[in-house]
Amino acid sequence: MYRYDEFDHALVQDRVKQFSGQVQRRLTGEITEDEFKPLRLMNGVYLQLHAYMLRVAVPYGTLSSRQMRMLAHIARKYDKGYGHFTTRQNIQYNWPALKDIPAILEDLASVEMHALQTSGNCIRNVTSDQYAGVAANEVEDPRIWSEIIRQWSTLHPEFSFLPRKFKFAVTGAPEDRAAIRVHDIGIELVKGEDGQTAFDIYVGGGQGRTPMIGKLIGKAISQENLLTYLEAIMRVYNMHGRRDHLFKSRIKILVHTIGEEEMRRQVEEEFAAMQKDGPVELPKAEIERIQAYFAAPAYETLENDPDELNAAFEKTPAFARWVKQNVAAHKVPGYAIANISLKPVGGVAGDASAEQMEKVAELADAYSFSEIRVTHEQNLVLADVPQKDLFALWQELDANGLGTPNLGLITDQIVCPGLDYCNLANARSIPIGQAIAKKFEDLDRQNDIGELKIKISGCINACGHHHVGHIGILGVDKKGTEFYQVSLGGSADEKTSLGDITGPAFTEDKIVGAVENIVETYLSERQNGERFLDTYRRIGMKPFKEKLYAAH
Amino acid sequence: MPLIKDGAFVEDAWTYADEEGPLPEGPVIVSLTRWQNEKEALAARTAPLGIKLLSGEEPKEIAGDLDKFAVIALDFPMFKNGRAYSYARLLRERYGYKGELRATGDVLRDQLFFMHRCGFDAYEVSQRITIDGWKEAMDEISVVYQPASDGRKTIFQARHGD
Incomplete structure (x- = not known):
């Protein structure tokens, strides 16, 4: 994996020192909470319902064992003995004291980690495929390019105050495990005409209040042009993205408003002009330097099925x-x-x-x-x-409680922290996920149901990815009571789709029954062992809806 | 508003003109609208002229007139509104503007580093700030990854001996 050189170290150390100074100014009262807010948000520190929360970047989801031990140490020393891995491949600590955060950042820096750009309206941690480097049919290890983008986007002078947060995901394989089409920019590595790695660039995907699937704006962009092309997209967004309305400020709204064609025209015009101004050079030697860090490990010669x-x-x-x-x-x-x-x-x-x-x-x-x-x-x-x-x-x-055999099954859910932690949430997510898991606890039953991805968000911001759940659950608040809206047929893979809402939402005591009802409909309609998602795509909402609301 | 230029607090010789009515004596900064409406009269003045672009008023609007301005002020209506970082780079890198590029509006200590990198060289600071604070803001990050208008050597260049 990538290792910092003197320059990467210097930047992170400088940043720790800078933030320590800012925390100091806050603790002494030299700056108010209002003045401190933008500063802490540049460094992954949120003020949540009960405490400060610190979000630590795990670039493209790769950790060394040494880094993992440090995360454990931080959990034990500064938190309540645990951490929470997020859908952005990061880790969050829910209970650190503000005064300890500089020390935590020092500890992180000692293992080449940081909390830079894990919050704020900037380019966030770049995510990638968890099977990077080991998937059979990938073009190249996507982490090479994720690391290049990480460096280019770190403290970017022009793009640190964007209209809204900005998320990149990169995949090197045709099977998309990184959900690139629901990111602000999703990048798929492809083979260019010259046989070299090139980049298909999807723009304007996202979830949240207004879910959208990204549009293929740049096709087979070359390595040499990659950073300039990304900079062109970012500049179009920085200048033309809306800033007057929080809910309309993501790049997906810009792309949707002006249309895919116009977006492409503006990006290409800007790209052509930037090439004359002076492109963002990415030396071949730098690509090779980073590639070397992701070279295959020293595999032994072994046989399959020993x-x-x-x-x-x-x-x-x-x-x-x-x-x-x-x-x-x-x-x-x-x-x-x-x-x-x-x-x-x-x-x-x-x-x-x-x-x-x-x-x-x-x-x-x-x-x-x-x-x-x-x-x-x-x-x-x-x-x-x-x-x-x-x-x-x-x-x-x-x-050690880590052997649950449920990957991709109904109990392997994405669940946001919800109202138990988050000050944006309208409803609790964790207890709903737990109740559903409890209901489907039997492993034979889970295996019989097969691949079924439930994703649960406690509010419209969709941190729990409910739009792309095979079954999506969204917590809403109606006059002080928690309700759960259900959607079917979402998917975040290479055939990305957004779920369709079934109808009226369910109360907390009805939601588990509703999920069970949907699963029963699937099992009775299933043909030739097809997955839930395939059944839904074949027969549509009607049979599910009829059964689901039959009693009403 | 205190003005920092070339690393020191300086006397601000410039006055912002109103949208209409007679212009004050001496160096004035006018709005884009006023410039567009009164180009000839303004260009005929002997005192130095500046222009202020609001968020949404893009540099291409004045790209052909840059030799008329000794100051271009770019407005940050809120520190969170970062459009002017792009405007600044366009003025410096695309249109070749060499005069004073001034940040105005919600200009905070912790944004100065980014502004400087994007080509600003004058800052109307809205926060209480000392020259030591300014220097610290400039120096606290010692290395940079991206090429920008300040021409700093990037980490990519340093690694590969350019």
Whole structure:
């Protein structure tokens, strides 16, 4: 993975010092909370319902075991012993004291981490595919380009006060695990005509109040032109994005208002002019320098399906179930991608205790070249596990509450923090997710239902990605009572779709029954083992709706 | 409003003109509207002329007239409104403006670094700020990744010996 050089270190150290000064000015009362707000927001510090919250960037979701241990240390020393992995592949701490934040940032800097641009109206942490580098059919490791974009976007002088926050996602594989079409800018690596990596650039996707699917604005943009092209998009947005209305200020609204054609024309005009002004140069040597950090690790020569694996399957059905559900194919023979679910029944989606973080770090050292990935679906991944070691790995995971075999199943939900933590929320999300998981706890039943992605948001801002859930649940407040609106048929993959609302919302005590009703309809309509999403796309809303509201 | 230029507080010789009525003596800064309505009369004055662009008034509107202005003031109606960072870079990098580029409006200490990088060289600061505070704001980030109007050597360049 990428390692800081003297320059990256210098920037982060400078920033820690700068922010420490700002915190000091706040603590002594030299500046007011109002004056402090924009400063803390530049550094991932939010004021939530009960306390300050610190959001730490995990660039493109990749962590070393050393970094993971530091995250555990911070959870233990400055928080209540746990952290929360987010849909942006970041980690949040919910209970740090403001006075401790400079020390936390120092600790983070010591392992090449920071909280830069995890909040505020700037370019946020770049997210990517959790299978980067190990997926069989990818063009190139998307983290190379994510890192280049990370550096280019860090403290960008022109784009630190955009109309609104701005999210990039990058994928290198045709199967989209990074949800690039629901980001402000989504980038897919493709092969250009010359056989080199080039970039398809989708603009104006997003969720929130007005969900939109991104439009393909730049096709097969070359490596040499990438940063200039991105800068052209950002400049068009910075100059023309609306600033008079909070809900209309994302780039998706600009693209929607002026149209895809006009957006492309403006970007290309700006791009052509920038090439004359002086493009953003990306030296070949710099690309190669960063590529070298993402070179494949020293894989051993191993065979697929080793005997010890098959023997373990026979002896331990629970292990076989975990492998079937949580382990994905690796591009190198004899290796596997192991997903670690952070969705145990009764838990909080994405939460990990300090002990669990340390255990994962230890397992990464033992079995996966000391590297861990965070997924936007709030799970963890050990991406390079020898198949022969899977059983040993699983035993350790299982003994530490990390072996839940539910990846992609109905209990593997995305759930935002909701009204339990967040001061934007209208309704609680965590207890709803927990109640649904409890209802579908039986693993045979989950397996029978198959792939079904439930995504739950506690307000219209859609941090829980409800628009792209196969079943989406949105918490709303009606005269002081929490209601839950249901949508069906959303998806965040390469065939991105936005869910359709079923009809009137459900109360807290009816929502679990509603989900169960939808699942029953699916099971009775399912043909040839198709997934929930495929059934929905085939038969549409009507049969679901009829059953769902039959009693009313 | 205190004015910082070239790293020091300086006397501000400029006056902002009203939308209409007689112009004050000496150097004046006019609005885009007034410039567009009274181009000839304004260009015929002997005293130096400046122009102020509001958020939404893009540099291309005055791109052909830049030699008429000794000052261009770009307005930040709120510190959160960052359009003028783009305007500043366009004026410097695309249209080749060499005169004073002044930040006006909600100009805070913690934005000065970005403004300077985008080509501003004068700041009407709305916060209480000392020259030490100004210097600190300029120096606290010692390395930069992006090329911008200040011509600072970027990290990419430093790494690869340009």
